[in-house]
Amino acid sequence: MHQPPPPFNAPAARRLREALGMTHAHVSHGMWAAYGLRVPPADVASWERGETAPGTTELAALAGALWCAPADLMATPTTLREHRMARGLAPEDVAHRIGMGLPAYQEAERTGRWPGDERQDVLLGEVLGLSLPDQFELTGRDEKLADLLRSAATTRWQAYTRPVAKVVPLPRTRIDAVLQQLHGEYQARMVASLNWGEGDSAAASGDSGREFLEGVLDRFWEQVLP
Helix, strand or coil: CCCCCCCEEEHHHHHHHHCCCCCCCHHHHHHHHHHHCCHHHHHHHHHCCCCCCHHHHHHHHHHHHHCCCHHHCCCCCHHHHHHHHCCCCHHHHHHHHHHCHHHHHHHHHCCCCCCHHHHHHHHHHHHHHHHHHHHHHHCCCCCHHHHHHHHHHCCCHHHHHHHHHHHHHHHHHHHHHHHHHHHHHHHHHHHHHHHCCCHHHHHHHHHHHHHHHCCCCHHHHHCCCC
């Protein structure tokens, strides 16, 4: 099955090569000597210019030749596959370490639909070194959390401290304070919107409220993470 090339950071590759005092020919030779991969120096130069990009195997070999981690040669990873590659792990490695069958894990990478349970969610975050926002997004738990946050902002926030604390592994006191803050921000925005003018107040209030609730998950992470 054809896989798209990993997100490549061409300027980083050039900087790392130059810092080592290597030419494109040196990099090409290093990839062949250590990994048995024949890549013409012209291809290495093309990668650095952003004209083409290395594939998965080529990226791993290039990282080895430049004495760096694959993540140092990648743009910000966004998918499960890209996060795994940034860690220099094979699918088999991740599947084994989180206790998931290889076919199920590979299907998750292919489709973007995560089949794991809560324990596997946590292990995935540990194995791939994921931030909490990335972990929630990759495991499909972000929308459930966003729903809880919207309810906390629009209704009685105290009722949602426990449900949020159950899924977000952070001190409950911190979560409690952030939920109260989100609720206060939402209510203040709604009150301000209603004072904009009688004729358009309802529409303005609704637009302002929807805008806040659409971004409530990002706002939560900004406030709750140290």
